[in-house]
Amino acid sequence: MTCIYPTRTRLSExxxxxxxxxxxxxxxxxxxxxxxxxxxxxxxxPNKVRSHYF
Structure with missing residues (x-):
C-alpha cells in the first residue's frame, strides 16, 4: 500500500x-x-535636459 501523505523530505523540497x-x-x-x-x-x-537625452 502506498502512502498518500507526503514524506518529510518531500515537504522540505x-x-x-x-x-x-x-x-x-x-x-x-x-x-x-x-x-x-x-x-x-x-x-x-526640465524639458531642455530631457530633450538632450532623447
Missing amino acids: IVVIFDNYRALIKLALWRLSEIVGIFDNYRAL
Missing part, C-alpha cells in the same frame, strides 16, 4: 522551492522599483 520563488519575486519587485525610480527621476527633469 516543497518549502525550498517555495522559498526560491519568493526570493525571485522579491528580487524582481526590487528591480522594478529601481526602474520606476529612474523614470520618476527622468520625468522630474
Whole structure:
C-alpha cells in the first residue's frame, strides 16, 4: 500500500522551492522599483535636459 501523505523530505523540497520563488519575486519587485525610480527621476527633469537625452 502506498502512502498518500507526503514524506518529510518531500515537504522540505516543497518549502525550498517555495522559498526560491519568493526570493525571485522579491528580487524582481526590487528591480522594478529601481526602474520606476529612474523614470520618476527622468520625468522630474526640465524639458531642455530631457530633450538632450532623447
